[in-house]
Amino acid sequence: MDKFDQHIIEILRTNARTPVSDIAKAVNLSRSAVTARIKKLEQTQVIVGYRAEISVGTPEDEQPMICAYLALKFDTSSGTHQCADYARSLEDIQGVQWCHGISGETDLILYVAVPTMARLREIRDTIQTYPHLRQLVTHTVINEFFNHLTQKEG
Template sequence: MDKFDQHIVALLVANARMAVAAIAREVNLSRSAVSERIRNLEQKGVIRGYHARLGAAPAQVRAYMELHYLVHRCEQHAARLRNIPEVRQAFTISGDTDIMLYVEAATMARLEEVRSHIERLPDIKTVKTHIILSELIHNPG
């Protein structure tokens, strides 16, 4: 990637809906040259898609949950967790925690319901919840 490609990628990361004409003006290339560069970046896998980044609803509660199991079969437990729509991500991590969940719920009451449901799943030893108070850094790149 040369300096033009890097500049184009940076502009698209900042605004994936930026018009090719605007990018062309910004990088000082023709629209056709910018279109060709974007097409090449897509074909090489440098640009793998264009996504909408959704903000959390004002009343939304976000949390991480540490799950500790009596029997350590993470894949089996993950299959049960996939059925809970508020569970957005699940990770195996190093240390004592068996699975770390990222959960988004509409309200605190709903988060409590989700936690209660998870606590009743087979082989759960403990669930430790960490409510997200604020986001200091968001770097999707």
């Protein structure tokens, strides 16, 4: 990856919808060269996707977003439980944003963002049906002071 690729990535991180012609001007390459570089960055998995950031709490949105961390602990005495299997099934639950396997007494930690407490309760109810689940603890987010994982324009 050279300085041109790095500059292209920087531009796309700021705004993934930047037109190729604007990127080409900024990096001083032709549009076709920039298009080829972006395609190569995607094929080599340097760029793994694009996303839309959704505004929460807009006037059309009466309900604020409810965010919580769920800590899951499984009974490992049977020897058949695999966190990766549970993680795959959790990925299909709408509202579960990410799932990490962690060290310590907790096996998995999830980050959930949903529009209502009722939806959070539905997610908890679904997870509580998982075999070998020993404990499910919910930590509701009260304040977010900063978040370096999401990039906001401003």
